[in-house]
Amino acid sequence: MTSLLPPAQKNWWAVPVGRQEIIWIAIALVWCLIMFFMMPLWHMYGNQNIPTEAYKVTPAKYQAKVNEMIEKYKVREETAMKIPVVAPPDGADVYLLARLWQWYPMLELKKDVTYRLHLNSIDWNHGFSLQPVNINIQVVPGYEMVLNITPNKAGEYTIVCNEYCGIMHHAMLGKIWVKE
Amino acid sequence: MAQFRQCPDTGLFFHKEAENLMKANAVAGVVCLLIGGILALLVVLTRWPAIHLLPADSFYMVLTAHGVCALIFWMIFFEMAILYFAGSTLLRSRLATPRWAWAGFVMMVIGAVMTLAAIFGGKSSVMMTSYVPMRAEPHFYLGLVIFAVGALIGCFVYLGTLVVAKNEKTYEGSVPLVTFGATVACIIAIFTIASGAEILIPTYLWSIGYISHIDPAMYRLIWWAMGHSSQQINVAAHVAVWYLIAGVIFGARPMSEKVSRAAYLLYIFFLQLASAHHLLTDPGLSVEWKLFNTSYAMYLAVLASMIHGLTVPGAIEVAQRKKGLTNGAFEWLRKAPWGNPVFSSMFISLVGFGFLGGISGVVMGTEQISIIIHNTIYVPGHFHATVVIGTTMAWMGLTYLLIPVLFRRKMIFPQAAKMQPYIFALGMSMVAVFHMAAGTLGVARRHWDMGFAGNPLGFEYPATAYLLMGIAGVGGVIGVIGGALFCIIAVGSLVFGEKLQKEAGLLQSFGVPLADSAYTNEKPARLPMAPAEAVEADHGESGFEAPGTFILAMVLLVSFVIYYFINWKYLSEVWGIS
Numbered sequence: 001m002t003s004l005l006p007p008a009q010k011n012w013w014a015v016p017v018g019r020q021e022i023i024w025i026a027i028a029l030v031w032c033l034i035m036f037f038m039m040p041l042w043h044m045y046g047n048q049n050i051p052t053e054a055y056k057v058t059p060a061k062y063q064a065k066v067n068e069m070i071e072k073y074k075v076r077e078e079t080a081m082k083i084p085v086v087a088p089p090d091g092a093d094v095y096l097l098a099r100l101w102q103w104y105p106m107l108e109l110k111k112d113v114t115y116r117l118h119l120n121s122i123d124w125n126h127g128f129s130l131q132p133v134n135i136n137i138q139v140v141p142g143y144e145m146v147l148n149i150t151p152n153k154a155g156e157y158t159i160v161c162n163e164y165c166g167i168m169h170h171a172m173l174g175k176i177w178v179k180e
Numbered sequence: 181m182a183q184f185r186q187c188p189d190t191g192l193f194f195h196k197e198a199e200n201l202m203k204a205n206a207v208a209g210v211v212c213l214l215i216g217g218i219l220a221l222l223v224v225l226t227r228w229p230a231i232h233l234l235p236a237d238s239f240y241m242v243l244t245a246h247g248v249c250a251l252i253f254w255m256i257f258f259e260m261a262i263l264y265f266a267g268s269t270l271l272r273s274r275l276a277t278p279r280w281a282w283a284g285f286v287m288m289v290i291g292a293v294m295t296l297a298a299i300f301g302g303k304s305s306v307m308m309t310s311y312v313p314m315r316a317e318p319h320f321y322l323g324l325v326i327f328a329v330g331a332l333i334g335c336f337v338y339l340g341t342l343v344v345a346k347n348e349k350t351y352e353g354s355v356p357l358v359t360f361g362a363t364v365a366c367i368i369a370i371f372t373i374a375s376g377a378e379i380l381i382p383t384y385l386w387s388i389g390y391i392s393h394i395d396p397a398m399y400r401l402i403w404w405a406m407g408h409s410s411q412q413i414n415v416a417a418h419v420a421v422w423y424l425i426a427g428v429i430f431g432a433r434p435m436s437e438k439v440s441r442a443a444y445l446l447y448i449f450f451l452q453l454a455s456a457h458h459l460l461t462d463p464g465l466s467v468e469w470k471l472f473n474t475s476y477a478m479y480l481a482v483l484a485s486m487i488h489g490l491t492v493p494g495a496i497e498v499a500q501r502k503k504g505l506t507n508g509a510f511e512w513l514r515k516a517p518w519g520n521p522v523f524s525s526m527f528i529s530l531v532g533f534g535f536l537g538g539i540s541g542v543v544m545g546t547e548q549i550s551i552i553i554h555n556t557i558y559v560p561g562h563f564h565a566t567v568v569i570g571t572t573m574a575w576m577g578l579t580y581l582l583i584p585v586l587f588r589r590k591m592i593f594p595q596a597a598k599m600q601p602y603i604f605a606l607g608m609s610m611v612a613v614f615h616m617a618a619g620t621l622g623v624a625r626r627h628w629d630m631g632f633a634g635n636p637l638g639f640e641y642p643a644t645a646y647l648l649m650g651i652a653g654v655g656g657v658i659g660v661i662g663g664a665l666f667c668i669i670a671v672g673s674l675v676f677g678e679k680l681q682k683e684a685g686l687l688q689s690f691g692v693p694l695a696d697s698a699y700t701n702e703k704p705a706r707l708p709m710a711p712a713e714a715v716e717a718d719h720g721e722s723g724f725e726a727p728g729t730f731i732l733a734m735v736l737l738v739s740f741v742i743y744y745f746i747n748w749k750y751l752s753e754v755w756g757i758s
């Protein structure tokens with residue numbers, strides 16, 4: 001039962017390591033380094049990277065920005081709750097607000113156009129989970145995150161909330177339409 | 181005067197006070213697993229779309245309780261038993277300050293009961309992560325703090341025991357590898373509990389109104405310094421259990437003490453970086469910070485696990501070959517004692533942890549790939565592979581080992597015990613794999629209704645997602661049956677198992693000391709060093725002593741590489757984000 005006993009040599013650290021282990025450690029280390037460098041490489045050459053741009057913001061201020069945008073660019077309303085749908089101009093700042101239990105407002109975007117999407121929650125943590133593309137971003141109250149997004153396919157998209165946010169978490173949905 | 185008994189079957193020495201503490205902690209752990217398992221059944225039947233068992237409010241309550249009970253209480257109670265075993269029994273030393281250890285145990289019990297009472301009170305369905313500003317009742321946090329302090333006391337008792345053993349010269353040379361691993365787990369635990377205190381104490385004060393505001397982003401950062409590091413405790417401890425079981429069953433010795441110990445040290449050096457995994461899609465964190473931290477400084481902790489992944493089965497292979505099982509690459513493995521639940525649990529734990537849990541964990545912890553996985557049900561899929569197939573199954577194997585040795589009872593239902601690891605592993609692998617698959621289709625975790633019934637906005641996941649969740653549900657039921665079987669065998673053996681020693685009565689099974697007659701006042705002989713001759717022989721000319729293991733390791737690597745790049749491919753297809 002030797003793994004339960006003190007090492008056979010007092011100077012166990014001086015015992016040479018078998019060739020097999022050395023080879024495996026070398027292979028594993030190379031793989032670890034490849035995995036590590038994939039990440040900065042993707043920052044340089046890949047198209048999906050979480051940006052670091054973020055601002056501290058109060059709920060009232062953020063709400064004001066959202067309202068201002070809705071006033072300017074609202075095109076219609078949806079559902080019995082009359083949720084506004086906003087069609088912002090190309091490249092515009094788009095403010096999306098998460099609150100219990102709604103994504104507000106709805107958006108109408110254009111394919112292959114880049115927008116500055118702002119995300120913030122005015123109450124608890126929420127999870128921006130865009131389906132069916134499956135893009136998932138944490139939304140933390142008090143922090144306004146800015147993502148440059150470029151929809152690459154037209155269609156109707158749903159924002160699911162995938163951070164638990166209380167009893168109606170599962171009912172928290174939003175919509176984004178992408179037009180050709 | 182410290183009293184000891186020697187197990188006539190294994191030769192292990194048990195210090196009377198330590199023995200009772202091990203029993204009490206292990207039994208408390210199994211009780212928590214039992215509760216966690218019952219809750220798991222309710223959770224998994226609710227997430228099975230065709231059954232959708234619980235209403236929403238109970239689902240979120242039960243899910244909170246399942247996470248807390250299984251992940252925190254079961255794991256940590258059992259880890260306390262392992263620490264006392266590795267410190268006292270393996271070193272043939274008396275346990276330092278048993279009274280403190282009991283105080284710690286009592287605090288853990290009180291804390292656990294308090295937190296569960298808060299959850300089942302219905303106003304603390306905040307999930308185990310309890311992200312502020314969502315608020316639980318104050319005693320939810322207070323219970324966790326008390327539990328953690330109790331565990332901290334246990335850690336210090338363990339360290340004290342190491343000092344006692346050293347001073348009283350109970351062993352020759354350096355501590356055994358298993359004890360070394362347990363020490364690593366203990367050190368990580370102390371760091372973890374400190375982080376936990378740093379975040380949970382202020383949160384408690386906030387919940388009773390003494391502090392007005394806790395920054396939600398800061399909370400996530402520090403909470404995960406605890407939450408992820410505690411998984412590192414589990415890994416360090418279950419790797420120690422792998423080495424332990426390999427040693428007991430095969431007489432395996434580490435292929436290289438130096439390599440295994442160095443790998444353990446990597447866990448300590450890089451553990452505190454882990455919290456980043458959970459924050460990869462959070463606002464405002466710098467890229468450099470995320471890259472360095474999520475990869476534990478260039479994946480050096482992953483490297484450590486890959487090393488153990490070779491050296492543990494490698495040690496078994498070397499020991500088996502020495503017994504003459506030298507045909508081909510895999511005779512040693514084919515002829516392993518697959519009918520012995522101690523071994524089968526341990527080996528499934530090793531393979532499942534590596535192939536399912538390890539690979540998926542590294543992939544999803546890649547900074548950008550997190551975008552397509554964060555908070556989907558892929559995440560529970562991953563960690564049921566690590567913490568259930570990996571850690572829980574290692575603990576189960578150890579329990580089977582300890583029933584006769586520590587509790588002095590013969591195991592009941594030996595035929596069922598043979599099957600149990602396979603049933604449990606089958607069910608939990610299905611949960612892990614099919615949750616992961618459903619996650620790639622975007623199904624959310626911690627979510628009561630993937631159908632969004634009655635919602636005016638409406639959304640349908642693809643039909644495949646429903647199918648996958650259904651299969652995961654079937655797997656979950658099989659897993660619960662396997663888990664129940666384990667609890668029945670473990671607890672049943674303590675109550676009804678044939679006594680291997682007349683003193684081992686019913687109460688004795690649950691922490692009451694054996695009668696004095698079982699012990700002597702004689703100090704155990706000093707723990708000798710491992711026999712030296714064994715060492716020279718193995719490093720044969722080629723130094724390639726475990727070829728079968730090497731092949732397995734290469735299979736792991738190839739699967740890893742393929743799966744890793746498949747995920748980059750998926751990522752490249754989603755909307756541009758910059």
Ligand code: HEM
Pocket residue numbers: 216217220221223224227243244246247248250251254255307308309557560564567568572611624625626627655656657659660663
């Ligand atoms: C006995 C079989 C088990 C089954 C069938 C099972 C099933 C599940 C399911 C379906 C979920 C919910 C996923 C979601 O909706 O987000 C879950 C969550 C979880 N399980 Fe298990 N589980 C089992 C055992 C365990 C064990 C033994 C552990 C820990 C060692 C564990 C730890 C967790 C944790 C930490 C969560 C997450 C809770 C949260 O999101 O806050 N489970 N489990």
Ligand SMILES: [Cu+2]
Pocket residue numbers: 098099101125126127161162163164165169172
């Ligand atoms: Cu939400």
Ligand SMILES: [Cu+2]
Pocket residue numbers: 126127161162163164165166169170172
């Ligand atoms: Cu939510």
